[in-house]
Amino acid sequence: GAVVSQHPSRVICKSGTSVKIECRSLDFQATTMFWYRQFPKQSLMLMATSNEGSKATYEQGVEKDKFLINHASLTLSTLTVTSAHPEDSSFYICSAEEMRNTIYFGEGSWLTVV
Amino acid sequence: QQQVKQSPQSLIVQKGGISIINCAYENTAFDYFPWYQQFPGKGPALLIAIRPDVSEKKEGRFTISFNKSAKQFSLHIMDSQPGDSATYFCAASIRGANNLFFGTGTRLTVIP
Numbered sequence: 058g059a060v061v062s063q064h065p066s067r068v069i070c071k072s073g074t075s076v077k078i079e080c081r082s083l084d085f086q087a088t089t090m091f092w093y094r095q096f097p098k099q100s101l102m103l104m105a106t107s108n109e110g111s112k113a114t115y116e117q118g119v120e121k122d123k124f125l126i127n128h129a130s131l132t133l134s135t136l137t138v139t140s141a142h143p144e145d146s147s148f149y150i151c152s153a154e155e156m157r158n159t160i161y162f163g164e165g166s167w168l169t170v171v
Numbered sequence: 172q173q174q175v176k177q178s179p180q181s182l183i184v185q186k187g188g189i190s191i192i193n194c195a196y197e198n199t200a201f202d203y204f205p206w207y208q209q210f211p212g213k214g215p216a217l218l219i220a221i222r223p224d225v226s227e228k229k230e231g232r233f234t235i236s237f238n239k240s241a242k243q244f245s246l247h248i249m250d251s252q253p254g255d256s257a258t259y260f261c262a263a264s265i266r267g268a269n270n271l272f273f274g275t276g277t278r279l280t281v282i283p
Contacts, residue, residue, distance in 0.1 A: 100273045165214035
């Protein structure tokens with residue numbers, strides 16, 4: 058099946074710094090990618106929808122200036138957590154839509170802000 | 172408002188038994204119903220999916236049953252194995268709208 062790769066899988070950063078997470082579709086072109094956040098033992102919460110070549114659409118309550126999303130190509134979307142704080146520590150997951158309307162998820166990225 | 176309701180929250184099944192997880196939805200515009208399996212510390216993996224033009228889809232030990240009139244769908248795991256222990260999420264989406272609406276998840280534990 059289609060593969061979506063996320064990098065890094067784990068990252069620790071200092072409070073106040075920024076961290077970038079990459080999401081790549083390895084064997085298909087994804088015009089649409091999605092970013093989710095997941096707290097322990099909870100379901101995935103959609104943060105934003107990223108369309109190649111245009112601005113991301115953010116869900117209500119998600120700060121677009123804090124969570125910068127760039128979808129520069131059909132195979133790459135990035136999420137940058139700016140001025141990270143400990144409360145931003147979470148599991149971030151991306152997904153990408155294949156042409157057959159099937160959505161595949163990345164492995165996720167653990168962010169710890171200390 | 173939870174678009175997709177999932178139950179039970181947790182499930183314990185003996186090895187070899189049948190695991191059944193249920194989901195219900197309200198929005199009749201949903202036309203794609205995937206199930207995801209998530210192991211601790213990993214992203215969700217697509218397990219099996221169904222569209223409303225069929226009432227059942229089977230892939231190996233995994234079967235989705237879909238009841239369009241009741242707006243319900245369920246995942247059946249036959250001959251459950253300890254390796255099936257994971258959290259399972261049902262989801263729904265509208266073709267063209269792209270984003271998935273997730274259920275709250277079911278933590279399955281299969282005991283030897």
